[in-house]
Amino acid sequence: MTAPAWHARVALRGVIALIIGAVVALATLGGIGIAAALLAGWGTAAAVAAGWMLLVVWPMDAAQTRSHATSEDPGRRVSRLIALLGSVASIAAVVIVLTETRAAQGGLSFVLAGIALVSVAASWLVIQTTYVLRLADEYYAGPVGGIQFAEDPAYTDFVYVSFGVGLTYQVADTNLTTNRMRRIVIGQSLLGYLFGAVILGTVINLLAGL
Structure with missing residues (x-):
């Protein structure tokens, strides 16, 4: 694989995810307010981008992982920056x-609370998946290495390392x-x-607000 397939390009996945998020934000704007709508849109975009990325890289074996990680994709750095800043x-x-949740009446307060919780969880997820690609990029940059694997790593090995760090703040x-x-x-x-x-x-x- 000399270049990523269209569905594997980070920038393209990011643009499509942002478009879906924008649609969600516009669709919910009238009912939940600007801040909550933007948060719902971002949470949707983050979840789509992270889920799509995992679907793309999960089946790759060690050889495909190396080819994908070393392929030229100019949008990777920009997409990574957008993901981190947006999160x-x-x-x-x-x-x-959360401030609006306390003032909301009836079922709206639960909707706002759910949006807040899901969106921050989606932000955490997109950060971990972004670091999956970054760790793989660094591993194959210059002299191969940086992480001591028992065998040639597939992307699932980088997922293991990244999510382990994200959950426990340490390498296992x-x-x-x-x-x-x-x-x-x-x-x-x-x-x-x-x-x-x-x-x-x-x-x-x-x-506390229940």
């Missing part, structure tokens, strides 16, 4: 929506062997901790 910005929208049984890879994982751990704290805080806030 962090969504935290501000979550705070606004795959040692990091380069400074560059350790710095990447430190950044991911901090983001994982931030969103883990936001998810926990959101749940506590919602339970």
Whole structure:
């Protein structure tokens, strides 16, 4: 595979996910307000992008993983930046929506609460999947390595490492062997901790408001 297939291009997946998110935001704008609609749109876009990416890379074996990770795709860096900035910005929208939840009446309060919780979870998910690609890119950049695998890794191995870091803020049984890879994982751990704290805080806030 010398170039990613159309469905495997990160930038194209991101654009389609953002379009779907924009449709959701516009469709819900009149009923839930600007902040909640934007948050619903972002949560949808993040979930679509993350789910699509996992569907694309999950079946790949070690050879396909290497080919995909080393192929030229100019949209990867931009898509990665948009995913990270959008996820962090969504935290501000979550705070606004939680404030609106307390003032909402009837079923609307539960709708707003659900949007806040699902969107921040979707943001966490898109960060972990973004780091799956980043770890694979770094592993095959220059001298192959940076993570000590027992065999040639497939994308599922990078999913294992990325989600392990996102959930536990540490590497389990795959040692990091380069400074560059350790710095990447430190950044991911901090983001994982931030969103883990936001998810926990959101749940506590919602339970307190019941």
